[in-house]
Amino acid sequence: MPDPSTRSTEIAGTPLDPGELRQVDLYWRAANYLSAGQIYLLDNPLLREPLAPEHIKPRLLGHWGTTPGLNFVYAHLSRQVRRRGTEMMWIVGPGHGGPAAVATAWLDGTYSEIYPRVSRDAEGMRRLFRQFSFPGGVPSHAAPETPGSIHEGGELGYALSHAYGAAFDNPSLVVAAVVGDGEAETGPLAGSWSSTRFLDPVRDGAVLPILHLNGYKIAGPTVLARIPESDLVALLEGHGHRPYLVSGDDPETMHRQMAATLDTALDEIDAIRTRAREEGVTGPFRWPMIVLRSPKGWTGPAEVDGEPVAGTWRSHQVPLPGVRENADHLRQLEEWLRGYRPEELFDDDGRPRPEVVAQVPRGDRRISASPHANGGRLLTDLALPDFRDYAVDVPAPGADTAEPTRVLGGFLRDVITANPRTFRVMGPDETASNRLDAMFDATGRTWEAATLPTDRGLAPDGRVMEVLSEHLCQGWLEGYLLTGRHGLLNSYEAFVHIVDSMFNQHAKWLKVARTLPWRKPVASLNYLLSSHVWRQDHNGFSHQDPGFLDHVVNKKAEVVRVYLPPDANTLLSMADHCLRSRDYVNVIVSGKQPSLNLLPMDAAIEHCARGLGVLDWASSDEGGHPDVVLACAGDVPTLEALAAADLLRRHLPDLRVRLVNVVDLMRLQPDSEHPHGLSDRDYDALFTVDRPVVFAFHGYPALIHRLAYRRAGHANLHVRGYKEEGTTTTPFDMVMMNDLDRFHLVMDVIDRVPGLADRAADLRRHMEEERRRCRAHTREHGEDAPDIRDWTWPHRG
């Protein structure tokens, strides 16, 4: 590795005059002091007395390593905002960057405006220090509690995708995204560099990545800090960037380099905007970015107990771990803290001196106060066309079919038209496959790279974003939503597990954000899982997994919603509902294949509002107490349940069957567990407490048991669903492999209704034969038997 000090960048930006140099350095020193103070000090925040063990926190839990570099970046970004009037927000990618984000927000005044208890004075500083990583206090990562952040810095990998999501459709915004070199090793981050190929310089803002190479992770070096510098530059150029290098450890030199470099980068962004917006130049544009190579734990202790610390991984957490017990460490800490000369930084009342905060921008221009980072402040309702206008006609329930997502596509097309700047649809290359292609009548696929004459429907400002990365889709959408816009992610059901962990973090973000009055509600994160477990006819076993629903319901009940509309009209109604909602994660599962139209629109709306209900026309209990309840959730299970009800009606006409369809899965939980939960009384009235319930479910059967285990009738509940059996086969063969088929449901009813086993023994044998017949037909012809393929609900009367 070349010596960092030899590689300063020769660039043309405006140099710092001595006054500016002093200002930016004062701000940086103050932020560093406030950061180290957060990690260590329980009291004596201004070091008015000699430092004593009782001033030190009993558990030292912070991370110093990344902090001074972040403060350095913030000081310079802030200065440029003040100078140039740039509208800017920042993303703190590095883990444990909390001390920097909080320190700078406090210096800016933003923190005390939001949390008046943590005032911008000595007492506030004491509280600021104490609360950090302290029980009941604030996290060590950038988090919902952190002003100016849309980014939870705990799990790494999403700094760039969040930044791009924020920049889309915000043409005057610059999003500075600090990427740690640890984070840069993650797959999601590595994949998100290609976002340059999706950013429209006309309609979108700019992202300025700042790759912060401080060289170490927890316990060892990072890859990007140790590859040949020519490789690093090539890599970043390959991603469409022009990288500028700022490296060294001497503060004055570094300030000069950073100021000039940032100036140049922002000039280039302005130039790209001018060329694209005023001169009509099209790309590819080479977007500037910065590589900042600074020592880990910069300005902290150089050596502790004879080992080098600053500039090594030993700075990752707490450089002086033994200050409460070890007098030498305590002395070193005091020297270190006093080295920032707090008396120059803060006045007698503990307020930042005017010179320290002279470069802080005003009001909402402060990066820590950016309204984009509290997107609910900017959120406007979507202009939604009336979803009823897209309804399919249902002259008789179940008599004919539609492709639900194709119907939804028409609605979404007009949502796009009506909201040309505030609504995007993300998905990994499956929009047309998921039959949402009506949207392409109104917009194109976002595309900034080269095009060929044979291409169709690519556009720099397309509202549909397709990239074969669920991570990027989700990260973009999160960034877009958290800055006050709306959207939808469509994905294969099995592969949405790729973003399980991102979902976790977003759900956690929402849970915390809902408790912070200053964070205004944002649009919900909407998933549409369309190519689902039951219809992977040509993809087979690898594509069969309905477990995302299980994953989702582990998160806090007030945040998560799961919907399984059984037909096109219920899908429209649910989609409209989800697009209007706030601060939730909504998961909608709906097939793209032709499926029965069950409910006219009015009935569909009512059914969705209730969340579950009896399909009277498919039931034979005539409103009385049934012999058996056939329940279903999901389009394919509903089809099988209907077919089973029909078989029962024909073969056992005196059996009273009640068919219950569940759209809103959360209704199955008790009302004590989930806001949508049904009261025990209502649940018992619907499912009975004493009759067998045969439940045909879209997902893993255990999920239904888990939701309903407290119900009185739970012992009578028998669930069929996906039991991890699958392959490349026909739709009906798939349900047979998992015993979810109509014939098996009839057998389940016969086995469970008292007295039926004898009376219906012939029917049960017949059902077995039907299964064999269907299996044989499929094995022979490669498709389902015609009576299965073409089955519709019989017209009544």
Place this chain on the structure above:
Amino acid sequence: MPDPSTRSTEIAGTPLDPGELRQVDLYWRAANYLSAGQIYLLDNPLLREPLAPEHIKPRLLGHWGTTPGLNFVYAHLSRQVRRRGTEMMWIVGPGHGGPAAVATAWLDGTYSEIYPRVSRDAEGMRRLFRQFSFPGGVPSHAAPETPGSIHEGGELGYALSHAYGAAFDNPSLVVAAVVGDGEAETGPLAGSWSSTRFLDPVRDGAVLPILHLNGYKIAGPTVLARIPESDLVALLEGHGHRPYLVSGDDPETMHRQMAATLDTALDEIDAIRTRAREEGVTGPFRWPMIVLRSPKGWTGPAEVDGEPVAGTWRSHQVPLPGVRENADHLRQLEEWLRGYRPEELFDDDGRPRPEVVAQVPRGDRRISASPHANGGRLLTDLALPDFRDYAVDVPAPGADTAEPTRVLGGFLRDVITANPRTFRVMGPDETASNRLDAMFDATGRTWEAATLPTDRGLAPDGRVMEVLSEHLCQGWLEGYLLTGRHGLLNSYEAFVHIVDSMFNQHAKWLKVARTLPWRKPVASLNYLLSSHVWRQDHNGFSHQDPGFLDHVVNKKAEVVRVYLPPDANTLLSMADHCLRSRDYVNVIVSGKQPSLNLLPMDAAIEHCARGLGVLDWASSDEGGHPDVVLACAGDVPTLEALAAADLLRRHLPDLRVRLVNVVDLMRLQPDSEHPHGLSDRDYDALFTVDRPVVFAFHGYPALIHRLAYRRAGHANLHVRGYKEEGTTTTPFDMVMMNDLDRFHLVMDVIDRVPGLADRAADLRRHMEEERRRCRAHTREHGEDAPDIRDWTWPHRG
């Protein structure tokens, strides 16, 4: 984008003579014919009769687009193996590459050796065609059923990490990894290019990435195919490669280019090996790779219904979709298939003519027959030291503490020493943080990039692989295991969700592989989740998620195992068990923080063998029928349950409490559901059918209900666990936030044992006060109250 035809690579490899050209082209044509046949033909495999609709499959479900390029690659790889004697395997990254992998294996003879019914003759060809994407047949992706594959090609993103995993510690192997340009957009793939920085040219084999730019995903262009070529080259150079470009569409030219390029690349690999192994040269080495730019759907129909097809996204699936109904499509298909001149390729019996297979290597050298791709064939048992030798001394149960993972580290250190070429430990930078650092006494961290004098413990052949990418860790390990070696992945519990989807695919692979007699068992995939939900003292809410256990148990019971050893000795016993096991996914959750030593080694072994059991010394039922069962699973819940039992013993000495600890979570399921499941009789004997069971659980409470809902006593089961409440706080505050603490467990017992509510009302109030006391102490002092911090199980007698 430049015209592909203008960019042939000038390289120095050996040119093809006319005979070689003819051979490789014959092989390619035959593979293409066999691939198209798989997609379309139900019968008439050799086109001995004019093609008629009844010869066509009723459901056309294959994917043509990627196939001819894959066949082209395979033909050339195979030729080089024959020529050079290289030991080679390949990874088929592109989705739906099944037809190519199967066609080439059939041509090689491998397929018929494994599946004799699919013989290498006309009848076998008919079966080969019919079975593809046909009910009961074979998948359209490379899959466990595919000879020569260790890679499930359904979910994309892992081609390179699997390839590197295969190459580690296989010094004579070359792994050719075909990466599709769709897959290249995924985060995990993008992140895995950095594997070059972890490959030791001395101890490891080589990976030859072949980036196949056919330009399109399902419905649009791919990023890497459309960025400026200079950016593409820079990107790949940035990853440490020397990229060679092969591009065009004229077969003869392309054959010549590919032959010479491959020759050059393999020469360079040989040269690197020589320099590293014989001359002692150290890196960085610039590893060769190939960019193959060929038309999507190459050699397929150029135009269908007036739209261009070959060379566009319209070739992605079935280029002629209407052959059964549309006479024009049928005619086009026949022309297309006959264009390969099957009569030149296959003899009268349907066998490949000698000239077609003249270049196929012999026996195990055939790429499709590589023993590395059926790793169980090469697997040897680990040499395991006696884990009893690492036991902690337990003079009295619960009287003192150890850090379980630190104890395990000593055992793993000696496993490494005893198995220097067949065992690796992967983890995202947390090995030392997880206190497994004894391993570093025996080995280093794998590191091929630059080093500095201040570095510690980096080594090119280190057995511990750390990279801040769970995807890369998991992909490497999967590749390593599937090629017949052993390993362990350690991770933060919350962030193992990052690889949820990879786990799914591996579990699915194992489920299918177990049904294939020719696939020999491989070592289990072992997860050690150490920094778990309850001890995220300084990381807080973002790091708190125990849901991986829920995720895992959705997969087939015969494949998944979950262990929660409560102390150091049980951890040692479980780890030994897992390292000896085959074809499972084992998940071990064990804390790294000091926790009570509960069981002497003999008792620990017995407890682990049973999977669960009564801790007599902590129970007060004296072997009789208890008033209440206190159950626990996980180290922190066990501590709280023990403390609760102690409180009950002291305050309610006549209450008969049975304390049951669960190590093997699967024991809770009925034996009908899981091979480890306890019979109802044994379960009922342990948990009773009529007494309240208060269960303190490591994860989300719903998981216990889900496993135990069929048990007779389920209505009496009350579970405490993580309920998604957390923050940066002390360990005891965390359990209090989730009502899992000892005081709350006592309250739960009081609330549930009949008659106790009145008798123990004072105690219940006292417990509430204790909670308030502890909370106040924590808020005031930032640490747990001393009596909580220092609690150990009371010595008896």
